[in-house]
Amino acid sequence: MLDLDSVTQQLSERQFKITRQRRAVLRAIAGSNSRMSPAEVYAQARRNCRDLGLATVYRTLDILVEIGAIRRMHLDDGCEGFAPASAEHGHHLICSECHATIEFEDCNMTAMLKRLESRTGFTIEKHWLELVGRCPECQGKR
Amino acid sequence: MLDLDSVTQQLSERQFKITRQRRAVLRAIAGSNSRMSPAEVYAQARRNCRDLGLATVYRTLDILVEIGAIRRMHLDDGCEGFAPASAEHGHHLICSECHATIEFEDCNMTAMLKRLESRTGFTIEKHWLELVGRCPECQGKR
């Protein structure tokens, strides 16, 4: 879930203006419980802001990633999905059927990372983890 | 690393023809120690096969993903990187500076996945993990 007030505040602090268009994009993302493509965000946000342009959606998504309000995700068919990222260090669990998306934090990988660092000589800076499965509602389907 | 002979054999078994172009693409990927974009594969493979077309590279990469010889990766700047995937269940560790790529298998997540399944009600089908860091050679740089 995305907390509109706190994101809005963050935008202000960073000197970004709170425009009607940005508000519409935020509401679109906050109102969805699944990861969205730029086109989906556009379609949804347009309902609240009829003169929104697709380019603005791209520009806004970039800003939201920059301030950490949403996170870029990998999708099976390619890339460029976005989902809210409320947690400082969060990952996503996505339903392969309906794309419902849940954020979780306890990935518990420090021990494994340490082991890998000493084995490879790499210094690991970050990790990227996504889980794909079936949400409770979709488990019967297909 | 990519074992040319075994991939070639897999291609044959699946009734794919071993063409000069496919060989060049395979050699390009096998000869690199880092993840490559389609354009990089094309540039490299072209050195061994001057009349190679970019479309063929795309078609070949699709086939290689299909037979599991390489794996699609997420890159920070977007998507569509490819790296060899020799292990049945492997993940990648990528250097953020030079893009050197190492595959590893022991991700050790079963306990965490179980916990998450019971907490969320999801059935987790697969996970996607990538680590980004600095390889030994690049640790001084920047």
Added chain:
DNA sequence: GTGACTGCAAATAATTTGCATTACA
């Protein structure tokens, strides 16, 4: 021999940019 494979060019899709205009703060 023949069907899968190819290069090329054209088509499509996705994203970014330039610029005159608008609207936050």
Added chain:
DNA sequence: TGTAATGCAAATTATTTGCAGTCAC
């Protein structure tokens, strides 16, 4: 009011497709 942000259209980039010719088996 001044400047960042916008919509639109054009430009760019990435990927896919159609098709006549080619080549692996």
